[in-house]
Amino acid sequence: MSYSVIFIEDEKIVREELVASIRWELLGLDLVATASDGIEGEKLIKQYEPDIVITDIRLPGIDGLTMLSRCPINHAIILSGHTDFNYMKQAIRLGVFDYLLKPIDDVELEETLSNLVKKLEEEDKDFEQLRTTRSVSTSELIPLPHGVNNHVIDSTIGFISQNYSSPVGLQEAAAFLELSESHLSRLFKEVTGLNFLQYLNAWRINKAVDLMKDPKRNIGEIATSCGFPTPGYFAKIFKRFSGVTPTQYRDEHSGK
Incomplete structure (x- = not known):
């Protein structure tokens, strides 16, 4: 089983580098769409309703946190070049799984995604147990x-x-x-x-x-x-x- 991912990042170089370098399939993930701004990101999230959203905070159109608050989100990972405490506090309230600072290290992101996949698998086991009991x-x-x-x-x-x-x-x-x-x-x-x-x-x-x-x-x-x-x-x-x-x-x- 693979979990669906949408990736929203306005910096084209960063977006393309991560899309190419992250070993999505090996992690049990399916990257279903990418976007470069918050408005398109919101549209794609509502269309695909992914298991995971990876997003920058500062995006054209609407910021990443506003975008997440408008969508049905299961789990999200924030990428940001800022250590602003207010951003982190809002992210925690939205149930964001992790908050990673730019520049993004491929190994760190893969480790975070791997931990999130484990959490999703545990949740699926919980669901299965509920069904069988x-x-x-x-x-x-x-x-x-x-x-x-x-x-x-x-x-x-x-x-x-x-x-x-x-x-x-x-x-x-x-x-x-x-x-x-x-x-x-x-x-x-x-x-x-x-x-x-x-x-x-x-x-x-x-x-x-x-x-x-x-x-x-x-x-x-x-x-x-x-x-x-x-x-x-x-x-x-x-x-x-x-x-x-x-x-x-x-x-x-x-x-x-």
Whole structure:
């Protein structure tokens, strides 16, 4: 299995050098598109919905962080010639995997990509475990812990249950609970076995599955009402959790 990548960099020499030198296939990656500005980058991200986005911060049109905030992003790597703390802080809030300073060293970027691929593979194993441990008797597609006898985690799950249909994430949950994002992230994974985004997406998928029982409901409408930014992103996440597309799932369960 390979993971898709989009690379956005306005410096042509840097872009072409990295495209040619990084051993994409060896790393288990498929470079599906490149762009030289933020506007084109946003368009391509929304079109391909890649697993990984590699981007510079300072881009023509719109900057890289603004571009990322407008798109359904799974994982991103920032390339920048600036050590501005505000940039780094924004990147952390957007869930950026790593922040690399220019000039970019090929070995360092390949090492970062290799670590990110390992993380994606671990997430896929988590998804597979969720699928295989599902009880036939449960109404949920994905079995999730609801009451774990931990006040912080139970409060976080409560926050998710009340806000899953809105564009919320770890940052908003941590602010609501008045905790640091790093502490909440670490504790949530330790207690539930899933990271915050995995749990949030699983909750949204379960809600979507419930809504899909109504044949009159459009899948795109269901995706939006459950907090997914686009129907395409919903379909991608749904397939990672269930192994089939939303349409296939609905067709298979339409008579049940």
